[in-house]
Amino acid sequence: MSNDTSTGAPITESVTDWATDYDIFDPQYVADPYGIWDELRDACPMAHTDRWGGSWLPTRYADVYAIAHDIEKFPSGNGISVVPMVPVGQEGAEGHIPAPVLTSGVPPISADPPLHTWTRRLVLPTMSPARVAEYEVFTRELCSRLVDDVLARGEGDAASEYAQQIPVRVIGHILGVPESMAGTFTEWVRDVLEFAHDPERRRRGIVGIIEYLNEAIGEREATPTDDFISELLQSEHDGEPITRDVVMGMCALLLIAGIDTTWSSIGSTMWHLAAHPDDRRRLIAEPDLMPTAIEEFLRAYAPVTMARRIIEDTDYNGCPIKAGERILMNFPGANRDPEVFPDADKVILDRQQNRHLAFGAGIHRCAGSNLARMELRVAVEEWLRRIPEFDLVDPALVTWAGGQVRGPRSIPVRVV
Numbered sequence: 403m404s405n406d407t408s409t410g411a412p413i414t415e416s417v418t419d420w421a422t423d424y425d426i427f428d429p430q431y432v433a434d435p436y437g438i439w440d441e442l443r444d445a446c447p448m449a450h451t452d453r454w455g456g457s458w459l460p461t462r463y464a465d466v467y468a469i470a471h472d473i474e475k476f477p478s479g480n481g482i483s484v485v486p487m488v489p490v491g492q493e494g495a496e497g498h499i500p501a502p503v504l505t506s507g508v509p510p511i512s513a514d515p516p517l518h519t520w521t522r523r524l525v526l527p528t529m530s531p532a533r534v535a536e537y538e539v540f541t542r543e544l545c546s547r548l549v550d551d552v553l554a555r556g557e558g559d560a561a562s563e564y565a566q567q568i569p570v571r572v573i574g575h576i577l578g579v580p581e582s583m584a585g586t587f588t589e590w591v592r593d594v595l596e597f598a599h600d601p602e603r604r605r606r607g608i609v610g611i612i613e614y615l616n617e618a619i620g621e622r623e624a625t626p627t628d629d630f631i632s633e634l635l636q637s638e639h640d641g642e643p644i645t646r647d648v649v650m651g652m653c654a655l656l657l658i659a660g661i662d663t664t665w666s667s668i669g670s671t672m673w674h675l676a677a678h679p680d681d682r683r684r685l686i687a688e689p690d691l692m693p694t695a696i697e698e699f700l701r702a703y704a705p706v707t708m709a710r711r712i713i714e715d716t717d718y719n720g721c722p723i724k725a726g727e728r729i730l731m732n733f734p735g736a737n738r739d740p741e742v743f744p745d746a747d748k749v750i751l752d753r754q755q756n757r758h759l760a761f762g763a764g765i766h767r768c769a770g771s772n773l774a775r776m777e778l779r780v781a782v783e784e785w786l787r788r789i790p791e792f793d794l795v796d797p798a799l800v801t802w803a804g805g806q807v808r809g810p811r812s813i814p815v816r817v818v
């Protein structure tokens with residue numbers, strides 16, 4: 403099987419040596435990465451692979467934390483995708499798929515200061531605790547509606563019919579996107595993140611999002627509304643209106659960053675509650691545990707692995723990182739480091755010390771964490787309030803997706 407890292411073509415040889423040849427798309431890593439991280443942390447805390455253009459995988463909390471904070475050596479502006487990017491937008495020039503180009507990237511996540519600093523400042527008010535409390539009403543009503551469907555049938559898919567349906571509608575509500583677009587956005591975001599290694603799907607997702615936003619922005623330029631897209635169009639930086647390109651990149655980021663991530667966390671939590679009746683019953687009996695339980699689900703099942711791409715040969719703790727290689731921001735692996743989290747592989751609903759890295763660290767720490775936490779809490783509360791007893795139809799039917807964002811894609815459950 404070919405190993406064409408320049409096009410991001412899939413590599414199918416399964417991994418035999420995780421320290422020197424890991425692949426985060428390997429089915430074993432997608433299904434159960436925890437044992438792999440434990441082994442690497444002891445034997446080779448910075449693993450290396452030549453696959454996907456070459457990258458390094460830290461598994462210790464201290465390394466992931468230090469690298470995330472070192473924005474001089476490990477900036478985000480060179481690329482943050484865990485696989486080489488398909489240059490969408492240039493296809494138009496080559497006569498394939500014409501698409502507007504996001505010349506500013508998707509700030510703030512893809513940017514370094516100063517672009518990072520002021521674009522992040524524009525996002526934060528929309529995600530403040532006060533604004534998130536306003537979105538809670540919509541979210542609760544939505545979750546309740548989704549639970550109605552499962553209850554009516556006595557069974558359902560807690561991933562595809564519940565977790566997956568929530569964040570896309572909440573972010574659509576904030577951006578001012580009609581609910582009828584939810585399915586289409588979900589597919590586009592999966593194309594971009596879950597199928598990042600498949601150039602055709604990735605291109606389809608990016609082009610879909612850009613063309614949709616292009617039109618939505620045009621409509622609001624003509625007739626402003628009270629949604630986030632209009633708010634951004636009316637914002638200024640250094641006394642100048644912010645450019646259409648930056649508005650487009652920021653809106654694309656909110657869609658991409660806010661959907662797959664949050665549904666993966668909700669899904670993993672639903673899977674845990676279905677598969678661990680003792681924890682489920684304890685959470686129902688002791689609702690005061692909800693805040694620590696939510697943090698623990700975020701820690702234990704952190705979905706997001708980002709990357710930093712290096713453009714000049716550099717060194718990290720004796721590891722020779724070559725130009726063009728990536729360093730994977732293994733936030734999920736750091737969260738399982740027993741040096742920082744005693745009994746790291748156990749889910750402890752009342753864990754007290756929990757400075758997890760699910761939302762990243764440093765200047766790029768998740769700008770939507772208030773929103774994500776609210777969605778996760780409300781999704782769990784509404785389900786458990788109406789469906790306290792449920793279980794997996796068959797553990798073998800549960801499927802997981804992995805790569806940049808890891809989470810369950812199917813969790814058939816029945817109400818008992």
Ligand code: HEM
Nearest residue numbers: 510511659660663664667706708761762766768769770774
């Ligand atoms: C459980 C759900 C979520 C998780 C686990 C998560 C995780 C992350 C992580 C790890 C980063 C840091 C990326 C890096 O260092 O390169 C990040 C950044 C970001 N996230 Fe989230 N995220 C979640 C939900 C959301 C939501 C709901 C939104 C908003 C709609 C959002 C918006 C952002 C933005 C704008 C950034 C970039 C911040 C910056 O660069 O300054 N995220 N997220």
